[in-house]
Amino acid sequence: MTKHIVRTPETHPLTWRLRDDKQPLWLDEYRSKNGYAGAEKALKGLAPDEIVGLVKDSGLKGRGGAGFSTGLKWSLMPKDESMNIRYLLV
Numbered sequence: 394m395t396k397h398i399v400r401t402p403e404t405h406p407l408t409w410r411l412r413d414d415k416q417p418l419w420l421d422e423y424r425s426k427n428g429y430a431g432a433e434k435a436l437k438g439l440a441p442d443e444i445v446g447l448v449k450d451s452g453l454k455g456r457g458g459a460g461f462s463t464g465l466k467w468s469l470m471p472k473d474e475s476m477n478i479r480y481l482l483v
Contacts, residue, residue, distance in 0.1 A: 408418045411426050423429070435444050449464025 408423060411418060445464060445467045448467055453463040455461045455463055455466065
């Protein structure tokens with residue numbers, strides 16, 4: 394039996410679209426191609442509620458098999474301002 398590997402966006406790194414040779418990108422190379430631009434914009438220019446709203450609107454789902462909304466998961470984080478450190482594992 395021959396095993397075939399299907400290379401699709403769902404199973405292979407997003408960075409493959411940035412290089413013809415399909416090799417991993419160095420961090421500097423990825424950033425030079427606007428990698429992390431969205432994360433930088435979110436961290437420097439958006440309020441937490443705006444970020445959660447964008448993630449909800451995107452329809453992004455978790456990869457745990459249940460298809461749980463990532464935006465909904467993020468919105469469940471406590472908003473208690475007295476807490477200095479919060480962890481969200483996704």
